Amino acid sequence: MSGYLTFERVTRVHGQGAASVTALRAASLSVARGELVAVMGPSGSGKSTLLTLAGGLDRPTEGTVRVDGVDLRSLTRSGLAEVRRTKVGYVFQGFNLIPSLTAAENVALPLELDGLGGRESRRLAQEALAEVGLVDEAARFPDDLSGGQQQRVAIARGVVGDRRLLLADEPTGALDSQTGEDVMRLIRERCDAGAAGMVVTHDARHAAWADRVLFIRDGMVVDESASEPVDVLLAGDAR
């Protein structure tokens, strides 16, 4: 099996009977290590649902989600928590920063929960914050940061440590054009270094950093687009 993350006919239905909403329908997909996949689709089409299922934050109604070959459904609560802590870096659409912790503490938290020493956690957190251009803001609390800065703290928390599966839900929504591009470059670098990545975005320019773009409509993956390797591109050039 080549996919680090795989979905086999995954369906997620919220609620029951007449009031039920099928947020995802029989989705099958696979993301390998070293690969970055973008997900695009209109609001309410099921993108966040897809991502929360991939990150083990929600469970499918039907079908199988595997991370690193392990069927998430086979795991106990604590087993699932461990996968989330050690393998998954998750950037939430609404940032989900803890208001009583500083930016650096927010970023260091997953590492500390994972049993890494406080000092080493802080060091890695500072490094990750520097990668998103936040050095001077490390000691500030989320409420004292701008929206775009909060978003970048959330991204630093997602990429800190050696998580092999990066899941990011609209990670560039609050950022200006160049900062958004820097964030995509960072996620891309992590994938080039061996992580499997999935990014939800409304912005085609950011989706274009991915190897493949999945288009989702009404809970269904309807199409995808893949890029040529750059040597093929240059060979096709008229020069």
Add this chain to the structure above:
Amino acid sequence: MSVKHALLSLLAQEPMYGYQLRAEFESRTGATWPLNIGQVYTTLGRLERDGLVAADEPGADGQHHYRITDDGRTAVLDWFATPVARDQARRDEVAMKFAFAVTSPGVDVGAVLQAQRRATMKALQDYTRLKRSGDPAEGREELSWSLVVDSLIFAAEAEIRWLDHCEARVRRYAAAPAAPAAAPAAAPPATRAKPATGAEHAEEAAR
């Protein structure tokens, strides 16, 4: 765009041979703007005719060295000082095709849209890869090249945004309870009656 002005701007920096001009042009635009040597000489011929450049006597190798004239320098300054007009009559085939798809019975508009979206997305991915392959320790030429690639990237992005917008509008139209799909074609466009605008009220008030 004006190849003429681009070449003039290069000659404003120093006199050059035709093949040099082509190389300099390409280093600034990358693979995005193929220019053949024939076009370079045709353009130089016109510039010379218009008195914007002058050719030296050919050297031993039979090549002319071109230099810019004072009028040529003025033309370059004017070019940089004047914004480019939005293409009045640019015929965008994508928009055109879509306009006809929407009004052609039996055409799956969603499929037309998605096919275009996939193609444009692929182009956008390819441009992004090209850009990533560039050396980030950018010199001025690397910068100018990647800015040209950026312009292709933003144009493709805008097209995808427009396609998303079209799709949303088509869906909303199809979902509307009074979708007039079955209405007789000859029905008077009652809803098109010109509404009174705020501007008219303002004009009245001003009288």
